[in-house]
Amino acid sequence: MSEQVRAVTVSPAMVQQRASDLVKSGMQVLLLRARPEWTHGDVSVGNTWVRVLPGVSQLGILDIYASLEADERVVILTDRPRDDLGDAVLARAYRQQIEVPDEWQAVPRMFPGAREVSRELRRLDWAATALLDHQPPGGWPRSTELALTARHAIGALLANLLGLGANTELDGIVVLTSLGQRDVRRSWASVDERLRRHVIDWASLELGAPAAFALRVAQRQEHISPLAVGLALDVLWPDDGTPVCEEQIAARARVEAYIDGKSIRVEVAQAVAQVAKTVVLRLGLDDSPELGVALQQAEALLGDLDWEKGAERSTILHPGYRARLRALANALDSGKEVEEALAALMDHRDAGTSTAPTMAVRLARWLATNEQTTTSLAQDLQHQMDDGAWVDAAIGAVWNGDADPVVAGAYEALITRVQERRQRRDETAATRLHQARDIGPRGALGIERLLSEIVEPWRHNGGALLVVLDGMSAAIGTALASEVARLGLVEWVPAATHRRLAAVAALPSLTRISRTTLFCGKLCEGGADDEKKGLATAFPGSLVFHKDDLRAEGGAALPDGLLRAMRDNAARVVGVVINAIDDAIHKNDTSGSDWDLHRVEPLRALLVAAADARRVVILTSDHGHVVERDSEALSSPGADARWRLASSGPAAHGEVLVKGPRVIAPDESAVLLWREDAHFGARRAGYHGGASLAEITIPVLVFQAATMSAGVSGWEAAAPQVPTWWNDPVNLVTSSVLPKPRKIQPSEEASKAADQGVLFEVSTTERPAIGLAEAVLASATYAEQKRMAGRRALDDATAAAVIRALLEHGSRAHLDTVAAAAGIPAAGVGQVLAAVRRLLNVDGYAVIEMDADGVTLRIDERLLREQFEIGGAA
Template identity: 65%
Template sequence: MVVSKQVRAVVVSPAMVQQRAADLVKSDARILLLRARPEWSHGDVSVGDATVRVLPGVSQLAVLDILDSLGEGEQAVVLTDRVAEDLGDAVLARAYRQEVELPDEWQAVPRLFPGATEVGLDLRRLDWAGTALLDHQPPGGWPRSPAPAVTARHAIGSLLSHVLGLGAATQLDDVLLLITLGQRIHGQSWRLVDERLRAHVIDWVEKEVGKPAALALMIAERNEHITPLAVGLVLDVLWPEDGSPPTESQVAARVRAEGYINGKAVPVDGAKGLARLAKAAVLRLEVDEKPELGIALQQAEALLDDLGWVDGAEQSSVLKPGYAARVRDLAACLTAGEGVEEGLARVHAHRDVAISHAPAMAVRLHRWLATEERGAVSLAADLQQQIDDGAWVDAAVGAVWHGSDDPAVAASYQDLLDRVRTRRGKRDESASSRLAEVNAGDDSKALGVERILEVVVDPWRRSSTGSLLVVMDGMSSAIAAGLAAEVGRMGLVEWVPSATQRRQAAVAALPSLTNVSRTSLFCGEVRLGGAEDEKRGLATAFPGAKLFHKNDLRSQGGAALPQDVVAAIQDPSVPVVGIVINAIDDATHKSDTSAWQWNLRSLDPLRALLEAAISTRRAVILTSDHGHVVERDTEAMSVRGAESRWRPVATGPVSPGEVLVSGRRVVAPDDQAILLWREDAHYGSRCAGYHGGASLAELTIPVLVFQAAALTQGAVGWEPAAPQVPLWWNDPVREAVAPSLKPAAKPTKAKKPKAPSMGDGLFDLEDLPAQPAPGGGLVERVLASPMYADQKQRAGRAALDDVTAGAVLRSLVERGGRAHHDTVAAAAGIPAADLGQVFAAVRRLFNVDGYGVVELDSDGVTVRLDERLLREQFELGDG
């Protein structure tokens, strides 16, 4: 008697049966014998239009019965655990390939991936992967294999993307995985995957992708309502990067956090890795503006509360409480006067740094207060000081004024503002006392508003194809400082008088009112008038010139500028095109401008005008008729007959905070008026802003000159401007650095002739303090070294001159080896337009053999000097 032999058989997957059925349909055989447990509950399978039956074959007789039961054209896959000898020739002769096939799923895998012919060894080592790839094959198939051998990274990566519901072709990285698991639909898809397969995938991810990604998968399978990103942000404060000793509450929270991961002790490297991953995910979500970020941030704060360490959120560089805590710390530093720069660095390290400019502006005011106050010797010096740094102070005050809702921070800011106001008040009082100098006709070198056409506009309309004169009524020097940078990014280069290398400043006519000062500007003499007087005045000064006021700037639908304005700018026979923009002056009478950010968008149609000037190569002069002071809790003074910031002499005697002015530049009864120099007071009704008084913010008229970058020649006596930011704006104040209006000496070259009218300019050169040369010992030794001479010879004609090279090096040495590139350029007198070219030359000169002695930091704005490497490369020793 023959005893039938039962062999060990496996449960075959539906995907395997489907694939073998497809091969059977292509043949003439009636059945395909597949070694497997004779168990099947999935019904028949379809292959195209054909249907293939799937039946168990427990014995030879059972298989013969299946053959007899098949109708014409029917085929079947038979699952049997019998060996070939048991089934006999009667069965085998009618079976596919006359054999019992072994269900080697690896044979099927290459056919699942287009372009593959075999299975890579790394994938074959995963004994669970073949079944998983067969069982989870997507309707459209797996993505094409990049190589003939299917790798584990390609196959399992595609499998993970598919089971998460992303689509098998999605290229997952660890950051995208973390983000995806936080989305409800994808997190749910992951939790629906078979538990054993999840364990296999997590194990593979930990080995091939990293422990942080594996932890993210563990968190997602364990928590339905808390995202892995939120947990990662919590781990960031539980295990901070700085390795600081944990508090008792922090340690307890670490233990409780285990329940949100896998119930086991969290590995430190994995926790820190997931924290870094979470912060990278935050950056990506911010760029894509995804709503998941806000949810995760809220969840992280709530989770820290659940863990019993709510204060932990204040340690975060991502969560909002962390930003608030850092700003409070900075405020305390400002009050104490210590650790301010470090406090600002901590604020800047938080993701919410862009929420408010107030912390950075507060530190800038702190730096300014730490600088030595120069005693001005003339009204011209007062005006220039306002342009050089007072304007920037005013801009910073605007940002700090509404700086914080936190009482402690607000109190610190208020104390800072009080100190700033005191110092600014002394400047205003001093400047107001000098107004008589101008009126008396003294040669103080201050440029009156009535001479802007002669001293500035005329030289520039002669040197180019005409000028575009834009008068922004009420524009203060603070607004001009911010606007200049934006204009410079349009392809316009700023020019300044060669004598000072600083922006030009003019003084308003008195009182500093529109119908006085603006009329005086266009008419070339101090007088009272209106729009028609201004048009006649400009046409008289420059025959053929045209002036457009507010109502003239209303364009037709779809046009940026009215056609007659465009035609005038394009017409070379029009020597000067004048434009009056009233947006600023109008706003000071109607809207709260205490925190207003003026820019090209809010000064419409300025951008369109500038673009027209660039295309026609007209020089651009941006100026004003007066500035203004902003309403910030000013004292209301009731004086009958007074107007905003000035009053007739007949209204009463001069009081503290006021100044009596008289003379040819005063347009008032008997050529006399009483003006407020105090910024914190006004007459009459409260407005958003005021002008007419004698504060430097009102008196100082900024005069900005630009021309297209393609034009390299300017008016006689003018040159391309270096960055005009004060040295304290972007960098800490160093004791070794004395502030100076005059940048470092320029390279010796043929001097441009000075404009004959500049004798009435802002400064005589002797008014400017000498430039100190701290750090000179090292700088001089570098410039005198043989290596420096060799580097210059290598650079050839492209070598930087010694004066500029030394100035750049000195500016970095003075500031501890790090400085904003605008600070370096301003200190070295490098035109802003040449900064990139000069910096490239500096690197060629000092980076011996490519070593990074002078480099630009990853932030793109900080220049860094490695002094140790400098000494080493130039063989200077340590002394």
């Protein structure tokens, strides 16, 4: 009886496998049921070559037998039934039969570890042939399952078809990312159309709609990245509820031409868009060149769809950023919905390209706060450290602005308003410089008292490293302080004020005067040798290292002499002068500079060495500086950049005449510029010597290694020093810097503030937030929570302060804002807030939790009242 098996065209992979079986068997001939057609030549199995020949009849096959040499092997393709061939042919064949090509039988053998084909894979009737035809030279990847799965096999097939390598693990993101490369798209487009359709259908089910979408786009659009089309879909079908316009609807229809000519469902379009945005994030991290191409293509595509303005709605495409930036500029001009405009801008991918927008909003917040009234120079200096330094830093970021005229105009108007307010502060402080009574034990800290009042007590705490950054302003000191903290050093501040110290420079605020005064502990003028003698006189055995003394041997960050001094107990104070800032302001444009540890080398190495030697670090300056920002050039013969002799003429607008022992000039008098927007002489990148707060305010920062838990009497570990407007929208709070709550009477608080020149007094007015915080602490539930916390329970004052801070800021605030309000040391914020959550999150309910951004704390007032059984509307 004749076989009813249909003869098919066999793949080279199938022939290769059967040739391998033949060689292993030791036989010479294998008959394979197939069309007698072959154009691929002989195949090799190891070192053995196997001939592949058509067998169209019994006689033809017998002729092949007759021609075989003793060591030859042959696979004969024949469509003749068994009865036609007869015993003479079958007797010499492998297994004495005609092998029927079962491609599924061959498939497991191509995947090491597999023994059979899973039912789901076998349902794909096209898969066996495809796996045989496209087997890569290195073979298919090992299967982890005995029954080969479709996910493993077809995933490997697709990866191989894309030219990625069969071992590539695929998902929608990988497929969309890979098809961003033109050679991958070209490889995919070269695949047989029928196989492409099968694979796309499988990908839709197994890898998701975004993967299938990418494959559909790439098979027709070799020159356009599927990622670009996906980014277009993001604005065509947004998921933010934005109203749809007519141009958008028309563009939706036109985009079908790029997606295999088929319509796309809303949920699919939004899924594709979401994956596309994830791909952009990944490519951005890798700095991939394909990303820039895709972004440009997406913009061009929206133009081709006759909806060019659609790109302005994108959170990925650059026109979207520009549109949001212009919206922010308009909000800054109008003063309306500024925070909302910033939030929209920060949602855009390009938001991190410039700090100017964020800084501009911070300045707008600052302008919205009430100006604090000061009554002394001490308060003016403290105000500059607590508030003005941050303003100056923000101005620097906004000054260089933006190329867009709308944005540039808004920034300029904002800076003008800020400078007007800052100028009033400078003028007020300048008028108080002549008050000798204001600089002394009960007033401002003069730089001549830095050794006796700061270095002297701290040098007993393991020795001190006194680092003087020549020209460091309060703004730069503020920026550097946050970086120093990240090195593992803990900042310390006076317990009386909870704030960083500010000293006042000697006048004029020049290096040869103010720095020498610092090291000598008395008002004087001199140079480096005088400074070394001065510190050695104040603290015998101490050493000062200047610029040339800091030159280290090759490969070393610090010279051996300095390191030896740091380890020498006899040198209780080691002084180091770093000129990086002062040098820069004389030579380089610093109007928009960001100052960090790398720009003031070798400060980082010094800090690490001090921590290793267990020395306290006192980081300070001799004077600050003003930055050149289009300032007016004034003429006065013999004048220095920011001051002139009193004999050269009376003080004009923007100047102040200062007199007294703190003025190192003829007749103990000089005329100083307090206007930041003016200078004498040649134009430079920056100036000092004048009377502006930026020049005369000297930051005094004290740090210890975290392993040194004890400070000196009258000092405490610092809470975050950031003003509230820096991180949070302006709210109805008592001041821009919230002081730590203390267990003393209001009258005592006011008395201490007056005595110590404290800038802000604590308001004793009862507010709703205070009432709610007190009610929580008085509740039975809170008492039970404290009992359960045991020794880990937080003190009531801190818990109440955290609750108040959050409620006063609309139930959410930055971590630093909360920590500053509650007086929580910066180094212990995480631990304290964990304790707060243990107290307030009753039964696991999230009364107080962290936002996803990792820096914003929020409180659920309704849940707080409910959990602690407190009445009143939330």
